[in-house]
Amino acid sequence: MTTLTDDVFAALASPARRELLRLLLDGPRTVNDLASHFDMRRPSVSEHLKILRDAGLVSERKVGRERHYQLEAEPLMELQEWLHPYERFWRARAKALRDVLEEM
Amino acid sequence: MTTLTDDVFAALASPARRELLRLLLDGPRTVNDLASHFDMRRPSVSEHLKILRDAGLVSERKVGRERHYQLEAEPLMELQEWLHPYERFWRARAKALRDVLEEM
DNA sequence: AGATTAGGTAGGGGATCGCCTACCTGTCAA
C-alpha cells in the first residue's frame, strides 16, 4: 500500500507512456511488441517503460529472453481517489445544467 | 464540451499546480493570495496559472485590479472518464484480495 | 561454439521546464 506520488503524475504526462498503458489493457506484452506501435526506437520505449515501472504503473516478468510487461492499476486507483475532492465541482455543474434543461 | 488533451496531463504533472488546484477547492482566490502559500515569486505563480488556464482547469474573473481564479472541474471529470477502462484491473485485484481473506 | 535475438544502459544533443529579476499596464487611494 503506497501513496500517490509525483512519479505517477509525471509518468502520465507523456502521451507515449499513456499509449503504452492503453496497449497493456489487452494484457501483458513484450517490449518489441509494444515498440512496434510507435514511431520511436526501441531503447526509447525501454526508457518509457522504466519510468512507468518506477511509478508502479507496470511490472515486468522475465520469460526466457523476453520481458513481459503488465499493467499495474493501483496507482490509477489512487489517482481516482485523488479526484474525489473535485467531484462536487462537476456535480454542481451537472446539476445547474439539469436545472436549466428542466425549465425548457 | 471538449476532450481530454495532453495539456491537462501536462498541467497536472507539476506539484505546484496541483497545490494550486487544491487551494482553489475552498473557492475563488486572488493571485497574491495563492502566491502567499508558496516559496516561489509571484510571476512564477502567474505562469503556473496560465498553464492551468490553457488546460481549462481554472478560469479568471477580473474584479477591480484583482483577478479571481476559480476551479473548473470539467477536465478532471474527463480524467475520471479516462480512468474507466482501467477500473476492471483494480477491481480484479480487490476481488483476489477478498478471496484470499475469505479463506482465512 | 558461433550467430541471432530480446532488451537494458551510456552518453549526447536539442527542446522544454521552472524558476528568477526587470519591467509594463491598469486600478485604487490620498
Next chain:
DNA sequence: TTGACAGGTAGGCGATCCCCTACCTAATCT
C-alpha cells in the same frame, strides 16, 4: 494627480526531458 498595489509579460539560465546511436549482456537457435 501622484504614489502604491495587483498582476501579466520578457528574457535569461540551469535542470530536466525525450529522442537518438552505440554498445552490452543474456538467452536461443543452428
